[in-house]
Amino acid sequence: MIKKTGTAPDEGYLTISNLEKYYxxxxxxxxxxxxxxxxxxxxxxxxxxxxxxxxxxxxxxLDPQSSGQIWQDGRDISLLPPARRDFGIVFQSYALFPNLSVIDNVAFGLRNTGVSAKDARTQAQELLAMVGIAEHAQKYPSQLSGGQQQRVAIARALAMSPGLLLLDEPLSALDARVRVRLREELHDLQRRVGVTSIMVTHDQEEALSLADRIVVMNAGRVEQFDTPQRIYSHPANRFVAEFVGDMTLIDGQSDGQDAVRIRQQRLELGQLRKGAPTGATAIGIRPEDLVLTQSGTGPNTVTATVDAVEFSGASAVVRLHAPTLCDIPLRARLSLATLTQLQLAEGISIGAHLLPDALHVFPVHGDAA
Incomplete structure (x- = not known):
């Protein structure tokens, strides 16, 4: 039995309030x-x-909450069965009808609402053209690639002109190159159609490139709900910092004002990072915010030794050992031009500058400063 709790919805198109779910x-x-x-x-x-x-x-x-409320476009849908809710859905497996042609898969829902066979097929053909596979209308799902099947599933979900499009890891079964191309197409399609869309993914790169906003979840809770830029540059806590992007975390102490101390090293905080809580902290630095210089002196700069250089196309990640700062490796991401300019190689001593405004400070337990 669903228990309804919570207050009236705000002005969002989809509003979720105090949702709980037990199995x-x-x-x-x-x-x-x-x-x-x-x-x-x-x-x-x-x-x-x-x-x-x-x-x-x-x-x-499809799996109702134990308590809490859900509103869509001002309507309380908390207790409604799926058939009375306004959404289209694309599953990870696509769930296409294998015995129906592509065009009949897309037209299926329209036929069930009383649309004539001719009109349903006309609308289905238009949707197939929109997703770029009109030429495959007469084929069967087994004759299509994974990427083509995904497009059919999206066209079928859009056929009923839903107010909400739900996507459950729709790209996870595809190889890497196809995923990149289709997520770009999915982004463009969503912008053209203008349908409110929610996609489940475990792929951070996918979320960062597609979403207007991201809900970062952990153990049933929302850890942060914000734009990709804010989540990456201002993670709310240590979990978000570690899960989204690449970050090295080092134990230290904060003075509560404008600096943190790690071993013998005092690191100044920029204006964006001041006001960190006093006491034991974890200091985070992303690889692109560690600047390598020929000089190992100056504020926020330590002397490090190059352990390895890992190439990844147009950039490289340099692993460094800085014993005055920490025992774990530091990582710096450089362009190939910078790598060539610095003439980096294993065993070379180099200066590593930690940008003050790019340092993240997290309490040992709790949220970011």
Missing amino acids: GPYHALRDVSLSVRRGEFVCFLGPSGCGKTTLLRAIAG
């Missing part, structure tokens, strides 16, 4: 509240088992 003793969703704007593309991002798919299924009514 017996297992607490899958913990007081989840958020609001999605009309026309927005939102990604639910998190590790396996964090609750992101459970939340998507609760929105769809």
